[in-house]
Amino acid sequence: MSATKKVADDATKTTQDATSSAAAAANDGVERLTQGMSKFGSLGQENMEAFMSSLTTMAKGFEKIGQENMAFAKSQMEAGSERMQTLAKAKSPQEFFETQSQIVRDAFEQQISQTNKVSDMMISTVREAAQPISKRYSVMVDTMQAR
Structure with a gap:
């Protein structure tokens, strides 16, 4: 009986070791998966923040461009009346056409x-x-290459 008991004890120990190893491997895998998902979640959030930063920069830039175009249009309209007065002061057709050409x-x-x-x-x-988008792209490429 003692040989049978020893075989049974060895089998039990081997089964327990295998079960412990499998459980540890499964826990490690789940933990790594969770960390990876968390990392990709934060990457996604950071990507969205970079995208929003980009959109904000574009909006501000286009606002400045619009203001610049409005200021230019205003100055051109104001200059238009001055140009007309200059043309009206012309004393001869030749002076009129020279002034017009210069204008x-x-x-x-x-x-x-x-x-x-x-x-x-x-x-x-x-x-x-x-x-911001370019920086996020670099981070994504580095992250994917690290995996």
């Missing part, structure tokens, strides 16, 4: 300058708005 050249140069200014503002706004 058109000036207006064209001002429009080009304004277009360049607004383009620069747009590029700056988009570049600034892209930074």
Whole structure:
């Protein structure tokens, strides 16, 4: 009986060890899965925050661009009456057409300058708005590569 008891005890111990190992492995797996899900959850939240930051930057940038365009339009309207007065003071058709040509050249140069200014503002706004998303993309790539 003692040999049978020893075999039974060994079998019981082996079963208990295997059960303990399986339970530990399962607990470890669940813990790692939970940590991973938590990490991806926080990554998702951080991504959303970066996206909202980007949208806020874009909105502020477009607001500034709109204000700039309104200020330019206002200045052009005010300058328009001055231009008309200058044209009205012309003493001859030649002077009228020379003045008109100069006014058109000036207006064209001002429009080009304004277009360049607004383009620069747009590029700056988009570049600034892209930074939070670009940083989050780098974090996501690093996180995925680490797995």
